[in-house]
Amino acid sequence: xxxxxxxxxxxEQTLLSLIDADEAxxxxxxxxxxxxxxxxxxxxxxxxxxxMLADSIDPESGIRIRYGKRITGVVREVEFTDLGNDTIIGxxxxxxxxxxxxxxxxxxxxxxxxxxxxxxxDFIRKVRFVQIDTVSSDSTDGWRINALTVGVGVxxxxxDIEKIEFFRPDGAVPLYSFEGxxxxxxxxxxxxxxxxxxxxxxxxxxxxxxxxxFPFRSGETVALHYGHQRGQKGRRMMNDxxxxxxxxxxxxxxxxxxxxxxxxxxxxNDQPLQRRTFRGFADVIDFGTLYSEDDAVNSVFWxxxxxxxxxx
Numbered sequence: 001x002x003x004x005x006x007x008x009x010x011x012e013q014t015l016l017s018l019i020d021a022d023e024a025x026x027x028x029x030x031x032x033x034x035x036x037x038x039x040x041x042x043x044x045x046x047x048x049x050x051x052m053l054a055d056s057i058d059p060e061s062g063i064r065i066r067y068g069k070r071i072t073g074v075v076r077e078v079e080f081t082d083l084g085n086d087t088i089i090g091x092x093x094x095x096x097x098x099x100x101x102x103x104x105x106x107x108x109x110x111x112x113x114x115x116x117x118x119x120x121x122d123f124i125r126k127v128r129f130v131q132i133d134t135v136s137s138d139s140t141d142g143w144r145i146n147a148l149t150v151g152v153g154v155x156x157x158x159x160d161i162e163k164i165e166f167f168r169p170d171g172a173v174p175l176y177s178f179e180g181x182x183x184x185x186x187x188x189x190x191x192x193x194x195x196x197x198x199x200x201x202x203x204x205x206x207x208x209x210x211x212x213x214f215p216f217r218s219g220e221t222v223a224l225h226y227g228h229q230r231g232q233k234g235r236r237m238m239n240d241x242x243x244x245x246x247x248x249x250x251x252x253x254x255x256x257x258x259x260x261x262x263x264x265x266x267x268x269n270d271q272p273l274q275r276r277t278f279r280g281f282a283d284v285i286d287f288g289t290l291y292s293e294d295d296a297v298n299s300v301f302w303x304x305x306x307x308x309x310x311x312x
Contacts, residue, residue: 008083014143015090015129016078022145024192024305025127027096028229029279032068035101041234044227045197045262064105065290069119071098086131087146094123096153100297102290117289119297124183125151145189148305150182156298159220159284163206164302166193169245169257171202179206182302192277194307197262202245205238205254207284214287214295217241221290222254225281226261226306234261263308275309 102115134142163179213219227233238256242249263276288295
């Protein structure tokens with residue numbers, strides 16, 4: 001019994017080290033750090049010069065909104081099943097705490113409002129490990145991450161994501177589509193979404209809101225966060241107003257065109273990387289979070305890794 005317990009503990013430690021080392025599984029790149037206007041991007045390989053784009057969420061009233069999440073703590077637990085087999089499932093749960101920062105500027109009278117709302121997010125994702133034949137020098141004893149699910153983080157109880165899809169700009173058939181119980185849908189580790197650098201992708205996120213909805217537009221704002229970590233990330237705002245890439249106004253399908261950044265350079269030798277894994281997050285926020293001082297934070301995000309690859 002003692003030997004069995006020691007062996008299980010050693011396997012768990014090996015699997016935890018694989019989770020820690022896999023750049024597809026972290027939450028870095030989701031944190032804005034401060035209240036920021038609309039679209040932004042910094043530190044990623046992009047052709048030409050990138051300009052920060054101001055975004056006015058409520059142009060009719062003349063109120064400009066800056067917002068952002070600042071993560072202050074993450075508590076992680078991992079539960080493993082089937083430790084005696086050569087295929088093991090790890091269920092990762094995280095309790096994420098932080099501050100939701102909102103700065104509103106009334107352009108009519110130059111009055112500025114600052115709100116700082118604390119929040120707690122419950123996050124879940126599953127990872128599948130398999131053991132393969134290996135040489136004795138392999139410190140992981142042959143264990144590999146074989147597949148993972150979309151990660152889901154929930155704050156409050158109002159908003160949810162039904163589906164996220166990726167298309168070519170004028171495409172009708174999605175390149176990738178995820179919907180339903182995504183925390184039970186395993187994606188092979190070597191088959192995560194892969195996009196050619198400096199090409200545009202149309203993203204559509206279908207959302208629901210159990211209400212009561214804030215009486216403005218669809219009732220939510222949606223953004224795509226992407227990159228590696230604070231300082232090497234971007235945020236792309238999406239819209240449901242029938243504008244730009246969005247086909248139908250106010251149908252709760254938010255859309256945007258996203259220009260895929262390059263994979264960057266190898267930090268060890270400064271040579272261009274041909275491909276690299278990054279982290280993407282589709283983030284839905286109830287408008288009451290932004291526009292009502294008394295409303296708690298209600299949001300949901302899906303975490304989905306992707307690869308940027310240089311074209312031939």
